[in-house]
Amino acid sequence: xxxxxxxxxxxxxxxxxxxxxxxxxxxxxxxxxxxxxxxxxxxxxxxxxxxxxxxxxxxxxxxxxxxxxxxxxxxxxxxxxxxxxxxxxxxxxxxxxxxxxxxxxxxxxxxxxxxxxxxxxxxxxxxxxxxxxxxxxxxxxxxxxxxxxxxxxxxxxxxxxxxxxxxxxxxxxxxxxxxxxxxxxxxxxxxxxxxxxxxxxxxxxxxxxxxxxxxxxxxxxxxxxxxxxxxxxxx
Ligand code: BTN
Numbered sequence: 001x002x003x004x005x006x007x008x009x010x011x012x013x014x015x016x017x018x019x020x021x022x023x024x025x026x027x028x029x030x031x032x033x034x035x036x037x038x039x040x041x042x043x044x045x046x047x048x049x050x051x052x053x054x055x056x057x058x059x060x061x062x063x064x065x066x067x068x069x070x071x072x073x074x075x076x077x078x079x080x081x082x083x084x085x086x087x088x089x090x091x092x093x094x095x096x097x098x099x100x101x102x103x104x105x106x107x108x109x110x111x112x113x114x115x116x117x118x119x120x121x122x123x124x125x126x127x128x129x130x131x132x133x134x135x136x137x138x139x140x141x142x143x144x145x146x147x148x149x150x151x152x153x154x155x156x157x158x159x160x161x162x163x164x165x166x167x168x169x170x171x172x173x174x175x176x177x178x179x180x181x182x183x184x185x186x187x188x189x190x191x192x193x194x195x196x197x198x199x200x201x202x203x204x205x206x207x208x209x210x211x212x213x214x215x216x217x218x219x220x221x222x223x224x225x226x227x228x229x230x231x232x233x234x235x
Pocket of ligand 1: 010011012013014036038039040041042043045047055056057058099108109110111126127128129
């Protein structure tokens with residue numbers, strides 16, 4: 001895996017998308033930074049990215065456009081990070097599709113974007129993992145959040161942790177290329193926290209509300225609608 005490291009950058013994902021043409025399409029490029037000045041979260045939200053404490057990294061690579069279960073790729077990254085956290089004695093709580101929480105507070109966010117270019121797809125998976133943030137650093141965040149330091153009561157070596165995530169994800173991506181989400185289904189389901197609250201989703205035309213029914217084999221979730229029918233939604 002090739003690594004490109006910045007002391008400070010607007011966003012590792014913005015950099016990766018702008019410079020993707022320069023990356024070797026045969027390997028994974030990991031763009032990481034000590035600090036982001038314009039870190040992006042899902043739904044256009046900002047991602048708090050103070051200097052020197054957390055992991056901010058974007059993994060960039062290409063796959064065939066025909067890749068099975070492509071929509072679950074960010075969940076594969078979530079599973080990779082969850083297994084690294086287990087090796088650090090943290091029991092991860094996965095909130096579908098990509099959030100990792102600890103004691104119901106957000107620890108890690110994953111943001112994936114894909115660009116189709118004929119028969120290949122360029123993939124960008126951004127990872128923000130709160131490693132050594134202290135309680136006062138977390139105060140400005142709009143949702144309950146925590147860090148590994150607060151969860152474990154001690155600081156962690158974030159470079160070592162990023163290396164573990166890189167190694168784990170590189171192995172997992174090879175499994176994904178062969179079997180799609182199949183190899184991750186049981187592990188992902190084991191740490192998935194079932195949502196009991198109503199789930200709102202938009203199908204491009206209409207907003208729907210339903211309740212969680214089950215995890216689909218391809219990583220989507222099956223939602224039961226008020227008329228008892230089941231609809232599968234994807235990340
Ligand atoms: C989320 O909202 O849950 C996803 C957050 C993803 C944040 C990471 S930090 C590294 C990469 N660069 C960004 O600007 N965003 C992602």
